[in-house]
Amino acid sequence: MKSPLQKTYDVVVVGGGPAGLAAALGAGEAGAEDILIVDRETEAGGILNQCIHSGFGLHHFKEELTGPEYAERFIQSVLSRQVTILTDSYVMNIAPDLHIEVISGDYGHLEVQAKSVVLAMGCRERTRGAIRTPGFRPAGVMTAGLAQKMVNMKGLLPGRRIAILGSGDIGLIMARRLMLEGCEVVGVYELMPFSNGLTRNLVQCLDDFAIPLRLSTTVAFIHGRDRVQRLTMAPVDDQLMPILNQSWQVACDTLLLSIGLIPENELSTRLRLKMDPATGGPQVTSTLETSLPGVFACGNVLHVHDLVDFVTEEALRAGRFAAEVAQGRRRPGDNISLQTGENIASCVPHSLSPDREQVVYLRVKRPLKDCVLTIGDRYEKVFRMLIPSEMIRLTLGPEILDRYFGEHLKIEVHPGEVA
Amino acid sequence: MYDVIIIGGGIVGCALARELSRYRIRVALLEREVEVGFGTSKTNSGIIHAGHHAHPDTLKGQLEWIGNQMWDDLARDLNFGFSRIGELLLAMQAEDLNHLEELKKQGERKGVTGLEMWSPKRLRQEEPNLSHDILQALHAPTAGVVNPYEACFGLIECAQQNGVELFCGQPVLSITREDGGLLIHTSRQQFRGRFILNAAGVFADQVAAMVGADDFKILPRKGEEYMLDRRLQGIVTRLIFPTPTVSSKGVLIIPTVDGTIMVGPTAEDVNDREDLSTTFSGADKVFTAVRRYCPAISERDTITEFAGLRAVADSNDFVIGPSPIKGFFNVAGIQSPGLTAAPAIATYVAKMLRGEGLALDEKTDWQAKIEGPPRFALMSAEERRAAISRDPAFGRVVCRCELVTEAEVLYAIKHGARTLDGIKFRVRAGMGRCQGGFCTSRVLDLLSSTLGVPLTELTKRGRGSELFYPRDDRIAPGDGL
Numbered sequence A: 001m002k003s004p005l006q007k008t009y010d011v012v013v014v015g016g017g018p019a020g021l022a023a024a025l026g027a028g029e030a031g032a033e034d035i036l037i038v039d040r041e042t043e044a045g046g047i048l049n050q051c052i053h054s055g056f057g058l059h060h061f062k063e064e065l066t067g068p069e070y071a072e073r074f075i076q077s078v079l080s081r082q083v084t085i086l087t088d089s090y091v092m093n094i095a096p097d098l099h100i101e102v103i104s105g106d107y108g109h110l111e112v113q114a115k116s117v118v119l120a121m122g123c124r125e126r127t128r129g130a131i132r133t134p135g136f137r138p139a140g141v142m143t144a145g146l147a148q149k150m151v152n153m154k155g156l157l158p159g160r161r162i163a164i165l166g167s168g169d170i171g172l173i174m175a176r177r178l179m180l181e182g183c184e185v186v187g188v189y190e191l192m193p194f195s196n197g198l199t200r201n202l203v204q205c206l207d208d209f210a211i212p213l214r215l216s217t218t219v220a221f222i223h224g225r226d227r228v229q230r231l232t233m234a235p236v237d238d239q240l241m242p243i244l245n246q247s248w249q250v251a252c253d254t255l256l257l258s259i260g261l262i263p264e265n266e267l268s269t270r271l272r273l274k275m276d277p278a279t280g281g282p283q284v285t286s287t288l289e290t291s292l293p294g295v296f297a298c299g300n301v302l303h304v305h306d307l308v309d310f311v312t313e314e315a316l317r318a319g320r321f322a323a324e325v326a327q328g329r330r331r332p333g334d335n336i337s338l339q340t341g342e343n344i345a346s347c348v349p350h351s352l353s354p355d356r357e358q359v360v361y362l363r364v365k366r367p368l369k370d371c372v373l374t375i376g377d378r379y380e381k382v383f384r385m386l387i388p389s390e391m392i393r394l395t396l397g398p399e400i401l402d403r404y405f406g407e408h409l410k411i412e413v414h415p416g417e418v419a
Numbered sequence B: 001m002y003d004v005i006i007i008g009g010g011i012v013g014c015a016l017a018r019e020l021s022r023y024r025i026r027v028a029l030l031e032r033e034v035e036v037g038f039g040t041s042k043t044n045s046g047i048i049h050a051g052h053h054a055h056p057d058t059l060k061g062q063l064e065w066i067g068n069q070m071w072d073d074l075a076r077d078l079n080f081g082f083s084r085i086g087e088l089l090l091a092m093q094a095e096d097l098n099h100l101e102e103l104k105k106q107g108e109r110k111g112v113t114g115l116e117m118w119s120p121k122r123l124r125q126e127e128p129n130l131s132h133d134i135l136q137a138l139h140a141p142t143a144g145v146v147n148p149y150e151a152c153f154g155l156i157e158c159a160q161q162n163g164v165e166l167f168c169g170q171p172v173l174s175i176t177r178e179d180g181g182l183l184i185h186t187s188r189q190q191f192r193g194r195f196i197l198n199a200a201g202v203f204a205d206q207v208a209a210m211v212g213a214d215d216f217k218i219l220p221r222k223g224e225e226y227m228l229d230r231r232l233q234g235i236v237t238r239l240i241f242p243t244p245t246v247s248s249k250g251v252l253i254i255p256t257v258d259g260t261i262m263v264g265p266t267a268e269d270v271n272d273r274e275d276l277s278t279t280f281s282g283a284d285k286v287f288t289a290v291r292r293y294c295p296a297i298s299e300r301d302t303i304t305e306f307a308g309l310r311a312v313a314d315s316n317d318f319v320i321g322p323s324p325i326k327g328f329f330n331v332a333g334i335q336s337p338g339l340t341a342a343p344a345i346a347t348y349v350a351k352m353l354r355g356e357g358l359a360l361d362e363k364t365d366w367q368a369k370i371e372g373p374p375r376f377a378l379m380s381a382e383e384r385r386a387a388i389s390r391d392p393a394f395g396r397v398v399c400r401c402e403l404v405t406e407a408e409v410l411y412a413i414k415h416g417a418r419t420l421d422g423i424k425f426r427v428r429a430g431m432g433r434c435q436g437g438f439c440t441s442r443v444l445d446l447l448s449s450t451l452g453v454p455l456t457e458l459t460k461r462g463r464g465s466e467l468f469y470p471r472d473d474r475i476a477p478g479d480g481l
């Protein structure tokens, strides 16, 4: 490891989770010499450090690893490439000229100049405030991610009898974890009429443990002055408002929230990057460059991923392109803008170029069966089933794209029938 | 033997403690919760009322205006946020116009300065996001906002610095009479005192009943408040009041001292003195009311909500003074504007004690000021560099949303924070957008290592609100220990 710290770097990567690590690798592979990763935690690895279940790396390493194992492989290859990892250090601000201000436990107040920057700050969980639940404000209401951290990293349990609101993957994985820890998971309750988790997690984490999943249901009241004692649950109407006269009581001491993730974009908004309200992340070109030249984004800060393998793939590319720009090389600019149309919730990137193969990630708004996905008028693909929780990955070759020029391409899904 | 024992560490108890710390007497404050300020003083609107609202014939009416004028000095000495942003009282219907005129006259009689009627035109210029149906508004520049819990923490820190002894986690259970004083029994200890000041908030009648001095009743009146997203920051720049009704000042729009917007409170009589729940109907009332004068505010903008209990005495005024029991004084029924009036209540009570024969000689070395907690987020780049080189703990960021460092958390613990809520209210960790999602585990680690307490014993706000259970133990913490 190079000794910290220089004044200038080719590429500075903000965040040392799987996205940041892969971006640094990609930058190294593309010939950047001086690369710095800054992470505010005491160890690199990001959220993976608390994901001790297996299921990572099936795509990238073709084997099933735990989160920390997956991270460790990347940390080792990053370190062997002479990348500097600065942990316990918080990026406070990035100026438009890519002058970066860092507060560090070991080095105090630091300033470095980057030639290009990769944003890889990950995401955070939505909390109780986001769902407006009436009732008391006792201990025992927490996000599933916090519970995961406490169970896996500190050996503590969030409670004994647990209800989970929201069917996001972290909640599902925690349902299984807590059952294995000897807790009782009374149920998973989801506001929407469909689940937000991966099918694989619904089967392996709920079905296999006989944990009930109740759709179109929410918490209408939290009882207990000091610690959660019970919940009033209620079905919701089509406006998603609780139907109070059909409510029932659930006794439990803990309510875990798994109600969504929000990209961590304070630095991006301060930089005044153009944002995409649909993803909560910056708008990017086909080289994952944001609206400010020299600033790239990848991983959960760009859009929330469900599989770390896609994070890695995306970040390797972001790092590569960032290194090229740092070395004064630029790909031709994009000339096709992508727009979301019918049934599409979000897509990344926001523009394309026909000069090379492109990867596009999409999410649908609601579950759709036997449907046709179209891009403009020349691309069609048939899907048996599309659900919002599973990101769609498409590769588009020059053979499809080079017939478009300077156009707005609309991505749409036309359902055969609504699932 | 203490000269004075204060029961209750709300804003009133803390203000009393600081006021009495000026004198060469021995003072103790006993608080039921593990930290001060965890009662009603934490859950209110944080408004320093302009001074014209309450009738001058009432005690609360007199102390409101005197108290109002004391906050500039307090905020400066104790280093907490306070801002006189002014207030607008709106007339929406013809019959409200009279009311506005009366309040203006009432204020002027009390000496409240700067009261002025604003035309719809002026109003639209100054507060363009308010409804265009408003007929007239009464502007009161003397109204301000504070962080009420910061005020409590500052007052008690100053009191302690000047010798007041603080005992938290000590609910007073009974009081017996003795020669020359009273003997107080808490769950853990006994305290002898010559004068007892009962400042126990919604429980004050129960404490008074312990000595048979309960010639009043407290009727808790609940108020729900809703904190809104930063998106709405600046939508109004002054406190917005509707024309008041008999039981309350109505639902207000409150630009807090931190710049966020809060709406509330409701006013609902409840029986349960622990009922701090928020409700669907409360939210409904708040947002229906607010939308009448500020249509851009929506319930969807809520980021967090809470409820507090006003300690309304059956006389509907403050109950301050000696009781039939020698040495036992009530400082009770401190409903709104109790926060505003608190510093005036303290000087009023001190004067009264002097009248009852307590010698109050001023200390020569009394210190009005405290250093106050450091705030990294508010420092300049230079100050930050200096802070980190002085103490590396400033280089470790604990809460990213509000930019709070380890050094600030350690300062809070040193000054009495024992719980997650205590840290949150002192340093703001956990109050930002992520509402504690990220910083909770770090804060718990710091509490645990600094206090030498295992993580499983740490609480959200005191016994019974333990946060995590040990892995093997099949018994819930706090259960039958």
Ligand SMILES: Cc1cc2nc3c(=O)[nH]c(=O)nc-3n(C[C@H](O)[C@H](O)[C@H](O)COP(=O)(O)OP(=O)(O)OC[C@H]3O[C@@H](n4cnc5c(N)ncnc54)[C@H](O)[C@@H]3O)c2cc1C
Binding pocket: A014, A015, A016, A017, A018, A019, A020, A038, A039, A040, A041, A044, A045, A046, A047, A048, A051, A056, A089, A090, A091, A092, A120, A121, A122, A123, A124, A125, A144, A145, A146, A148, A170, A173, A261, A264, A267, A298, A299, A300, A301, A305, A306, A307, A308, A309, A311
């Ligand atoms: C609680 C949780 C559990 C998850 N479980 C799974 C799972 O089981 N399987 C799965 O495939 N996916 C899971 N995910 C999705 C997972 O987030 C992604 O697969 C992947 O970890 C995203 O990588 P990332 O590098 O973009 O973000 P992260 O892993 O979150 O890494 C971001 C890093 O940036 C750092 N950082 C942020 N801001 C700054 C700053 N200003 N200065 C310095 N450093 C900063 C953070 O500390 C963090 O280390 C989970 C996500 C969460 C939130």
Ligand SMILES: Cc1cc2nc3c(=O)[nH]c(=O)nc-3n(C[C@H](O)[C@H](O)[C@H](O)COP(=O)(O)OP(=O)(O)OC[C@H]3O[C@@H](n4cnc5c(N)ncnc54)[C@H](O)[C@@H]3O)c2cc1C
Binding pocket: B007, B008, B009, B010, B011, B012, B013, B030, B031, B032, B033, B036, B037, B038, B039, B040, B041, B042, B043, B044, B045, B046, B047, B048, B049, B170, B171, B172, B173, B199, B200, B201, B202, B203, B204, B207, B221, B222, B223, B224, B225, B265, B307, B308, B309, B310, B334, B335, B336, B337, B338, B339, B340, B341
């Ligand atoms: C929703 C709401 C909004 C408000 N808004 C405003 C406003 O904007 N401006 C304003 O001026 N006023 C306002 N008020 C009123 C103001 O909050 C109160 O007047 C003030 O906080 C009362 O302070 P206190 O110290 O008397 O009570 P508290 O803060 O309740 O303190 C009493 C303390 O006594 C302790 N205690 C109780 N029993 C015992 C016992 N047996 N032994 C030991 N300790 C005990 C309690 O734990 C508590 O800490 C509002 C009130 C509410 C509810």
